Amino acid sequence: MLAYGYRKFGGPAVFETIRQPALEPAPNEAVIETLAVNLNDADRIERLGATPTTPLPLIPGHDVVGRVIKVGAAVTDLPLGTIVAAHTDHTYAEQVCLDADTVVTVPDNLSPAQAVSLITPGITAYKAVRYFADIHPGQTVIVKGAAGGVGSLAVQLAQRLGAKVIAIASQRHAETVKNLGVAQFVAYDHHDPAHVLADRGDVIINVSLNGADGKTDLAMARFDATIVSVAKRLPATSKSIEFHSIHPTNAISDQAALQMLFKLLSTDQLQTNIGYHLPFTLAGFIQGHALLDEPHNGRIIIEKDITE
Template identity: 50%
Template sequence: MKAYGYEKHGDPEVFQEYEVPEPTPAANQVLIRTIAVGLNNRERAERAGGFGSMPSPYIPGRDVVGEIVKVGKRVSDISEGELVMTHTERGYAEFVLGNLDATVVVPDGITPTRAAGLITPGLTAYKAVKYFANVQPDQTVIVKGASGGVGSLAVQIATDIGANVIGIASSHNQDYVESIGATKFVAYDQTDPATELADTGDVVLNTAMNGAGTDDDVTMVKPNGVIASVAHNSPMTDKPLKFAHIHPTDAMSDREALQAVIDLMREGKLDINIGYKLPFNRDGFVKGHQLLEEKHDGRVIIVK
């Protein structure tokens, strides 16, 4: 089968096409024929060398939607021929393995492209809102990066819970952020959000790649509020607050979170902005990673 990866770190041109063996599912896995792949910023950082050495050749990719072609002997609740979404490894390939605890059926009416765009941002946003921040009805929730993949989903998930959401993003995204449920919008390119929103949030969600702006998070959160952030280190402050580091966790399974977000999408309560659809070949993956290097609106999806 064809797969796409690289043997050295560098710019997007390092991608090559490989012929590799088709994987064999274990007892609790399914074999999936790839239809759509969602690209993520982590994969850009991996390619650039941000996570150290990798196996060579390294086949990246975590977010895959496709058709089940084979099931492991312990798999009973999903079947060959079903369309599924999975959070996996080695996803830039024609066939991938899906673990049962990270694979769910895609409902009728949802395209593979939309489902693929939902996987990693959906997992991150759902676990951030429901588990790390434990958002409750009527709380005021400030979402930084509210127009991005994770941020936009966090706005919608918190809104569905019944929270009052304040979205922070660039001014040109105001209409979009308000359309997905934010009751107030603050444009970071027109005002200082920390000044305008001081001591306002019961919860501040910071899902930037490096958790930038922690001091602002401290300013915006109410005393005894919660900051849920991808930043690794708790802020140095005398202000009483709870800091929760957003990270992969088995406390809530990927399958539970994926099922929740795809159900919300099926019910019309959740959507994802798809910015680019590219072909499933080397040129498509190179172009996709070039887009990840730039400021871009919407998810980047490779479609077979």
């Protein structure tokens, strides 16, 4: 079977086709034929060599949807042909081996591209809103990075919990974000959110790049507010702030998060923004990573032609 990876770190051109033997499952595993993968910024960072000790050659990727084609002897409740999703490793391949306990069945009315687009951004947004922020009805929630994959989902999930949501993004995304039904939109490239939203937020969720500008988060937060950020820490402050840095956690399992997200998406209670559908080929992965390296709008999905 074919996989797509690299033997050295660098730009998108480092990708090459890597031939591997067909996968065989261990007793509690399932092998899927990959139908779609979702590209994430973490894949780009990994490709650039942020962790030099990463063993090479590497087949990257973490988000996958596929059709079950083999199961181990201990797997009795996962029929062949089932379409499943998972957050795992080494997904840029025609086949992926999964722990059967980690997979989530994809609803029949969702395409592989729709389902896979939710995996990493959806899990991150869901845990940010439900666990780290612990949002309650009536709270004012300010989301920075509201136009991104995680941010747009955090906006929608916070609204479903009864929060009044204020969104911050660049002006070019104004229409898209306003269409989510936010109570207020602030374009950070036209106005200073620290001034416009001073002391307004019960909860601040910062999912902008690297959790930038913690000083603004503090300025927007009320006394005793909660700040949840992809940043590791906040600047010093005299305010009484409960701070949580977003990180992987099993307090809510990935499977539980995905099951709820798929339910919401399949019943039109959640929107996901797919910006690019690319072919499941070497050229498709190179093009996808070239897009990751530049400003882009929407999820980048690599998908197999299901008519093949």
